[in-house]
Amino acid sequence: MHNLNFRPKAFLFDLNGTMINDMEYHTLAWYSIMTEDLGTALDYASVKKEMYGKNHEVLERVFGKDRFSPAEIERLSADKEKRYQAGYLPHLALIDGLDNFLERAKAAQIPMAIGSAAIPFNIDFVVDGLNIRHYLSAIVSADDVHTSKPDPETFLKAAEALGITPADCLVFEDAPKGVESALHAGMRCMVLTTTHTTEEFENYPNILGYIADYNDAKLNTLF
Template structure:
């Protein structure tokens, strides 16, 4: 591929290794408050998209009112942040990678299904907000990944053509969103195994973290 002009990062599982804490928070709420007898692995499979979409996939669209889903969402995010806060850290190698990308004049954006409350928790907690010229959150799109809206909007905000963007993702639905946007993708293997990405020809590399030798080439 040609040298990318922009890097688009998912947040959870891609910048930080926190997906276990999201799943743990939802699992606790579903088990203790909503009496759903779901094993942890079943909840893990639903960990994509907006919070109300998670609830609707698990319980059906008519189970909760909008106010009930909002209350459950806030409770979940508070549980997640309380659990993850002591472990808040960038993935290995990412700090240097962001520095090198900025020096190389590669534009960067966040394209995440997270709400602003959680994006702010990460960007400000780790003092990395200045690296990103655009942020697209769950509140900014009508349709979540695998719809391409998140990444297409991020590219538009940066003023970069989709084909000149390289996406960093950790989840199959995110990779599918990148594919639907016409973007190549690097998969960070924090949450899913390689075998779960067999259907996506837009993947150009798998990395364990940002120390991977492959990441010397995009510059």
């Protein structure tokens, strides 16, 4: 376990798998499109490995850059998000303990932001569906950056929007690419073990610790 004597001045949250436990529904939506609509022979595990970055990046990694026209990518992306939202809506909920953690951070006057590769359509679905927008001072989405994680742009823009030095920010992430993004941004991370095993993060020196949810007592050291 890494040193927990860190008092962050801001909290930056990835969204999917970090504030909500929904990555299965993103994967199922893509799996449906890739196997049923596009006729690939990919298994679920292979699709899951590609679940990071913007939608067009997912399609390009799987099918190559020249497979789809911009119009086809837009149509496939829209269809994927509709399937994701329809599948996840009955289960829409914050990860356990996050409601209290957000209240505690607000009371401590620690500014918070979302830094996500999700599109605004999905961020709004979550933020407004769970009524947590009032906790957030900034939201950086896929539409706000040129380069997705593991590039640091997402988290650097979130820190800039909050007016906080990157080194004073703590990122909450669930994916290795997100932790790598925070590392490149000069930020420390707390990892949610909702999507990946701890062994998948062993090469990242910026991790403070691992939590299954926001009821973990080690979060008490952050205030």
